[in-house]
Amino acid sequence: MTEQTFKDRVALVTGAGRGIGRAVALELARRGAAVVVNYQKSAQAAREVVQQIEAGGGRGAAFQADVSEAGQAQALVKFTLETFGGLDILVNNAGITRDTLLLTMSDDDWDIVLKTNLKSTFNCSRAAVKAMVRKRYGRIVNIASVAGQMGNPGQANYSASKAGQIGFTKALAREVASRNITVNAVAPGFVETEILAGIPAETLEAALKMVPLGRKGQPEEVAWAVAFLASEQAGYITGQVLGIDGGMAMM
Ligand code: NAP
Numbered sequence: 001m002t003e004q005t006f007k008d009r010v011a012l013v014t015g016a017g018r019g020i021g022r023a024v025a026l027e028l029a030r031r032g033a034a035v036v037v038n039y040q041k042s043a044q045a046a047r048e049v050v051q052q053i054e055a056g057g058g059r060g061a062a063f064q065a066d067v068s069e070a071g072q073a074q075a076l077v078k079f080t081l082e083t084f085g086g087l088d089i090l091v092n093n094a095g096i097t098r099d100t101l102l103l104t105m106s107d108d109d110w111d112i113v114l115k116t117n118l119k120s121t122f123n124c125s126r127a128a129v130k131a132m133v134r135k136r137y138g139r140i141v142n143i144a145s146v147a148g149q150m151g152n153p154g155q156a157n158y159s160a161s162k163a164g165q166i167g168f169t170k171a172l173a174r175e176v177a178s179r180n181i182t183v184n185a186v187a188p189g190f191v192e193t194e195i196l197a198g199i200p201a202e203t204l205e206a207a208l209k210m211v212p213l214g215r216k217g218q219p220e221e222v223a224w225a226v227a228f229l230a231s232e233q234a235g236y237i238t239g240q241v242l243g244i245d246g247g248m249a250m251m
Contacts, residue, residue: 005231006033010084012076014067014124015094017042019193020143022049023219024091025060027227034059034084038076040066040094059084067094068115073123081131088135089230090128092121092165093143097198099154110157117161121168125183129176138181139230142169143222146189146245162187166241173239182238184229189245191217213246 006028016025017039026049029035035053037060039046046062053060061083065076080087095117098109121142132138147155148162166185173183189211190196196204196216208214225244228234243249 001031001227001231001233003031005031005227005233006089009033009088010036010080010086011089011091011230012036012038012080012087012124012128013091013093014038014076014120015040017046017049017062019195020188020191020219020222021091021093023223024093024226025049026052027220027223028089028091028230029053029058029060030056031227032058033089036060036076036080036083037062038065038067038094040064067092067120067124068112070123070126073120074127077124077127077131086135087128087131088137089139089141090124091141091143091226091230092124094120095143095161095195097155097158097195099158099198101154102156105157113157114161114164117158118164118168121165125168125172129172129181132181133176133179136180138176138179139234140169140172140181140183141226141229142166142183142185143226144169144185144187144241146187146243146249149187149241149243149249149251169241170239177238180235182229182235184234184237184239185241186222186225186229187241187243187245187249188222189217189243189248191219191222191244193219211246211248215246217244217246
């Protein structure tokens with residue numbers, strides 16, 4: 001990949017004000033893409049990501065949308081098409097956790113995690129694929145998780161949503177392959193973002209013992225892999241799940 005890998009490409013990254021989404025937006029912009037930085041609550045952070053993109057000579061725009069709501073996801077895609085004249089790369093990154101053991105998991109804990117992590121992926125992909133089919137080009141990268149491959153105690157809702165994203169990735173990959181659209185997922189392990197703040201320190205320390213590389217990952221390490229899958233050169237890779245987990249799940 002070069003600095004110009006995404007020249008003339010338009011990318012939309014959901015939940016890009018902070019964490020992994022922010023790193024992905026910056027990486028795609030650094031390599032030449034015009035990037036829509038979606039956020040739900042982190043307005044100031046999203047504005048700062050756009051400022052950073054523009055300071056580097058790139059093009060970016062922030063847009064508020066709760067991507068778990070179909071109408072708002074459609075508005076986000078419409079904004080992207082109108083602002084930058086197309087949509088080549090969609091990164092479904094927005095995600096939350098509501099960790100608790102099954103016996104104490106409320107209906108709301110289940111519903112909001114499935115809606116935010118999985119329904120959002122459906123919402124944004126459905127809206128984006130329309131434009132990609134017309135153009136006969138597209139790259140969709142879903143940010144799943146090692147929890148969707150291995151399961152994680154206390155995360156039945158989150159693990160189900162991430163496994164769902166993986167199934168969705170494979171089904172859609174088969175559906176749109178003939179239109180030159182690839183659909184892949186990455187499955188990060190423990191990556192240093194605010195999402196880890198909800199995990200007790202001793203649980204995290206014990207979990208890190210399962211990581212052959214013996215450390216947490218950085219958002220930039222996920223971003224680099226996402227950029228690879230989003231590149232034109234990765235055009236013969238579809239329906240795959242790339243682990244970015246320090247070797248935690250060797251599938
Ligand atoms: P994070 O720092 O907590 O960021 C979560 C992001 O999701 C925020 O930008 C947030 O936006 C956005 N978001 C949440 N609900 C949204 C909604 N309804 N609409 C639009 N945006 C929404 O977490 P992260 O670690 O970067 O996680 C990013 C993705 O990576 C998630 O899908 C997560 O499951 C996955 N992942 C993370 C890890 C890890 O260890 N960090 C491991 C595996 C997978 P606002 O702040 O604007 O609300």
